[in-house]
Amino acid sequence: MALITKIKAYREKAGYKQNELAELVGARRETIVHLENGRYNPSLKLAMDIAKVFGVTVEELFEFTDEPEK
Amino acid sequence: MALITKIKAYREKAGYKQNELAELVGARRETIVHLENGRYNPSLKLAMDIAKVFGVTVEELFEFTDEPEK
DNA sequence: AAATAATGTGAAATATTTATAACTTTATGG
DNA sequence: CCATAAAGTTATAAATATTTCACATTATTT
Numbered sequence A, B: 001m002a003l004i005t006k007i008k009a010y011r012e013k014a015g016y017k018q019n020e021l022a023e024l025v026g027a028r029r030e031t032i033v034h035l036e037n038g039r040y041n042p043s044l045k046l047a048m049d050i051a052k053v054f055g056v057t058v059e060e061l062f063e064f065t066d067e068p069e070k
Numbered sequence C: 001a002a003a004t005a006a007t008g009t010g011a012a013a014t015a016t017t018t019a020t021a022a023c024t025t026t027a028t029g030g
Numbered sequence D: 001c002c003a004t005a006a007a008g009t010t011a012t013a014a015a016t017a018t019t020t021c022a023c024a025t026t027a028t029t030t
Helices: A007-014 A018-025 A029-036 A044-054 B007-014 B018-024 B029-036 B044-054
Strands: A002-005 A062-065 B002-005 B062-065
Touching (some): A007 A018, A018 A029, A018 A044, A029 A044, A062 B044, B007 B018, B018 B029, B018 B044, B029 B044
Antiparallel strands (some): B002 B062
8 A cells, every 4th residue: 555645745835844834733844754755644633634734635635556565 | 632423324324234344444343333433533544445435535424623532 | 032143342462653853865045 | 165944764662543352232133
């Protein structure tokens, strides 16, 4: 399961730094880094909080593909 | 943060037992029980897999309220 | 009413996410 | 170029989700 996300694109479009987005959703900057780079499968709450910041659905922001992680 | 979910309503409408839904999404029956009863904040992957079974969005299926859990 | 199926509970073990912190690398502005 | 900001990495610890298992309760069928 590989995670594809558009967080970085939306974040830059909105003009936020990673640390600003982190603060908006009550997470650490490193967590945002890891998510933008598809490191892991976040909690539903965090995913929804981020989607809400950008006014998009979770489905628009995240997609799982079936490839087993190498 | 309290989690409200419509999993049970959709599951019954679709005619699945808890163990059948669990198998469809590769989880344990007890996990479904706990989710239906709002015990915890699932992973995004699990939430999306369940939503896909019912053909609805994650937002339609799950909602977080701000009340701190008692 | 008895038997069985379905749902619920809770504890212990395991897996995974998230936080924390310290450091590196890359971009950006003076 | 130099200074600083922003982004990325890695390791460890802490928190939380999920599995596993064993049993309890509630519903359903005969």
